[in-house]
Amino acid sequence: MPQPRSSMLLLTLLTGLFACSPPNEQPVQVKLRVLETSDLHANMLDFNYYSGQTDPSLGLARTASLIKAARAQVQNSVLVDNGDLIQGSPLGDYIAQRGLAEGEIHPIMLALNTLDYDVATLGNHEFNFGLPFLYQTLAGANFPYTSANIYCAEVQCRPGVKQGEHLYPPYILQQKHVIDTQGQPQQITLGYIGFVPPQILSWDKQHLAGKLRVDSIIDTAKRLVPEMQAAGADVIIAIAHSGLGHTGVEVDPMAENMVYALTQVPGIATVLFGHSHAVFPAAQFQHLPSADITQGLLNGIPAVMPGRWGDHLGMVDLTLQQNAGEWQVVSAQAQTLAVFDNATQQPNVEADAAIVAAVAEAHQGTMAFMQRSIGMASADMYSFLAQIQDDPTVQLVADAQRTRVAELLPPELQDIPLLSAAAPFKAGGKLESSNDAEQYIQVSQGPLSFRNAADLYLYPNTVVAVKLNGAELKDWLECSANQFLQIDLTSTAPQTLINLAHSSYNFDVIDGIHYQIDVSQPSKFNHRCELVNASANRIVDLRYTDASGKVYRDAEFAAKSFIVATNNYRAYTGMFAGTGSDKVVLELPDTNREALVAYIEQQSQYDAASDRYLSAVNPKADHNWRLLPLKSAVQLDLRFKTRDSAAAQQFIQANNYWPMTKLSSDNVGFAEYRLDLQVAAPAN
Template sequence: MFKVSFSLLGLSAAALSVMSCAVSTPQQAVTVKLRVLETSDLHANVMDYNYYTAAQDPSIGLARTAGLIAVARQGAVNTVLVDNGDLIQGSPMGDYAAHKGLADGEVHPVYQAMNVLQYDVGNIGNHEFNYGLDFLQKALAGAAFPYINANVYCAQPQCWNGIKQGEHLFTPYLIKDTVVTDTAGNQHSIKIGYIGFVPPQIMLWDKQHLTGKVRAAGIVETAIKLVPQMKAQGADLVIAIPHSGIGSSENPGDANAENAVYAITRVPDIDAVLFGHSHSVFPSSRYSDLPGADIEKGLLNGVAAVMPGRWGDNMGQVDFTLSLQHGKWQVTDATAKAIAIYDGVKKAPLVVADKRIHTAVQQAHQGTIDFMQRPIGVASADMYSFLAQVQDDPTVQIVANAQIAKVTAMLPAELQHMPVLSAASPFKAGGRRSSPTDAQQYIQVSAGTLSFRNAADLYLYPNTVVAVKLSGAELKDWLECSANQFNRIDVTSSAPQQLINYEHPTYNFDVIDGVNYQIDVTQPAKFGRDCELLNATASRIVNLSYTDNSGKVFSGKALAEKQFIVATNNYRAFGGRFAGTGSEHVVMELPDSNREALVSYIGQQSGYDAASGQYSGQVNPAADNNWRLLPVAGSAVLDIRFSTQDSKTAEDFVRRYKQWPMTKLGTDELGFAQYRIELQ
């Protein structure tokens, strides 16, 4: 101390003056802007192309998302790009690659595309396991970027790459030294930590591939264990990439939760959560009522969070402002948003495709087009929707059967005691009847061998399978809203009366399978087309009943009080318009599309025999007639009419399958055939 003091005394006044200036000058703040980009749930949708309809589709595909990535990179000095998983399965291109197989050293089509974009890291999704571990290992070998997953462990004496029992099957997390440029133009190195997770339910969903080979731990418990390790190893920024949906805000502590993002945001030292799995978009108005959600800034419990839809329809973007304070990087601000590739209202693309992606997968693209002609099963009868609005219908029946099969197989144990019903509607039954082309908008799938393209005809929309829980009373009101499809018939009038209310969209005419009921079209509608209440005392749904496996029949008060599971789609389940729907009723949200469930059901029912290359069975789409129109009583001779396609195929189908006497009257100005239906 004294030596220092004497040395200071010996300094010249000029030197002291200089030192004084140096000490008093404040250190210039260092600020870095960092942009993190995310893709998720691509499901092998690389091309902006619909293989079911054999047409370009600008609303999907990594080729379009790549255009957003390019724009986002141009607008930021520092960017990194991550993928959340569910990559190699879920589209015809994914099925094609799995069917063909991968030779040693061959690069999977999705990685042919992704390697062009220079990803920094990828996370494992649950659908990565669908084709087995051997196929997954070959696929991952083609990725020019590292992969992470923290909650899947080797469960056999030795797994791939020398990994032993009890060890992580994948690299649990990465801490990457990333060179960034601050706002003053100077370079720094930031340690960015990435940690990934997958739903532990993979052990149920792909048990045939994983039992005895791997085990999966809970997402939250793994995060709590490993995030402190990442910080101890010097991670300046921790980015969680869970392949998991938001989950419960009321009970976020479920150790084995499939959807655990809400709970993840409460784990200390996680700076952002880039998630997926549910095929939804966050931030969005859909989650505006979620506790802790800041939709404007894209925060969940104060943590930047983004989920970019599915099939490349959105890109996730998190923008950080980082400040170097006392030698440590601190997050001083963060925002998140999902950016769409397509305007669904204006039906217009918002970005051009990256032609490099087209070029990279051109061979696989053509192979997939050819692959789409392959059979998926055999149908025992025609599936036409010509009568779907006036009686139970095979095109709706087969979808209902497929949804019941899928949801029944996937229900958690605590719900398996409940009856599983299914809600499905005729998506293609004459369009909006506003132009001559609408008369051609009917499903037309003939008996015999079915292809993937037939599945697109049977299920038009890219919905995903969701299950809701409701009471019998809510079930009845759901059906009352559907029954708005019918005009009220005046039993005292002999003038022509149109049976169908064409202001009610066909996709809002839900048939609920698994119960029996009739519709009395002489009564007023209780609800309007959007389930707005019109007449609280009205009741068109009559003779509603449910019969359990023992033969016991529930009706009236007993049915109203009974609880049911209804298999439906994400559009209906989260819409909240129909009774028994809305997020509070959702008990299971699957990432599988309804179309995928349909294809799987057709294949299972048809019984493909690999030895002979033939199908040993057939799927029977015949309607079970669980709903009917109630016969109309009245003194007048009624003239009730409806319209359908004017074609020989339609005419033959009506003649063969009609449940009521029907007489063709002629053709209207839009080209529809007019029929009289005898309901008396």
């Protein structure tokens, strides 16, 4: 088996190093530990603002304890953050809504400043609140930011940054004073280079259009890494807010996920990455070509990705050796450290007091912010079944989006059927940990607060509407249906229904039409909506009924025009059929969460005189979609997992569309159920 390029290069270097070393003279070596946080998403504390309880499985306060312990074990270390820092939890939303006074330091930066970060880069979610807020936030950091592939596109972006210039330094060279293995002082020039997905221009178009330019990650790396070497960088550390990406020879230069390709760029010593919220190295990636999960190597290069929300710390241990005045990596080990032990269900570390103190005031403000009353609900809204059947949490969001778009749709579009697309954002994650088991919406019947609205809609997306035809609409749904694994109608063995490779936030349900999903058929698209089987057909009985009662099916449906209310991320990416900037017909400044709050307040009708709500919002799912009943000569054993709790079991018993039987529970908070699709379905 041929060796990876970097492994062969390392062998050559080592041979040369030892050949050049005088007899009995030990080469100079330095042990350097590189620590990484990524995708903290404003989770500074070990606290769940939706449940109002401490959560020991997440938060920078816990990660900080790992950082301090890891530093104490070695003489030489550096710490970096890989972005998606300021958005993603209610604390981040609270500060963004409240705003920062002139000269005020963002509480998140107050927290990070206690840890003496060496450098950081930007994630895609840094741009969610607009550029002025981003500039003001980053100004409070006592560490520098680098972002190699973002350029200013307007006359002046911020003081000192003009059109055509990098928004933040493309790379940073830092002189690091270290102690070698013989106890002697040495100096190494560390080069840091950061990257962000080019797709930010689509995802946050309302904030960035005409203001920024974002180039290819891989093309930028190939151009700037040699420049960094020429400028004196001894060790180059790539901080890529990007996932693994394609492992083939042909790579789209503008792809979102580029880490595998980055590990093949000569001169990069290690890659610290994130964005996709996974943990690397891990067994799930052992199938990757040229991957060494034991050492944490990709193509011979150490690489690490530390999960999400502070649940892990990334750590790369490098052994550097000097030869003829140059430093080379002669060995490396990449790994992650967890704040919580899922096997024992016990925390590995306690919260760091300095982080807790740094955000104490913001935490109290967030608690008050979340308690603001917005209305009443006539029924429970739980997402325990959101991946199996039509769901009240998704239904409510879809209704709110459609209501808001209907109010502002231009007259020339008002005769076109208006639909709404929404997805279950919280439906158990990857089903791997107690943290995942908590990732369900649990909003009970009765009074609703802003905390509940934030739980129902996690992200600060904005309301956008697209115009498309029925054929495109069907392919949109075909991609969503990739969430289900194909069922073998001849097998009596247990078969899992949910495809965990397809994120639940990409399982769009489109309300206002009727359809069924045939899980016995192959998927037409993969989880990226890339065509894999042109003849596949999972979406069946697709139809639209107009106000007069006329039903559109087949060719009539395919030719008919529709408007779909959705969010800016979905509308502008172009990933799903019928989306993309050329399809957008309405773009609102309202966030989807604001539309949801307005809808709940409107439906609840608060009466100030009596200080009570006169009505309540009804979140009941209309079951406009369902799984197709299956016909088989054998008894099928179809299974799915959801939350294991008394509330979940009661909700499932009261709301299951299909017969469901609880089979077992695991040690991280999930229950496995059997689903019977071989019975007649209730009428729509």
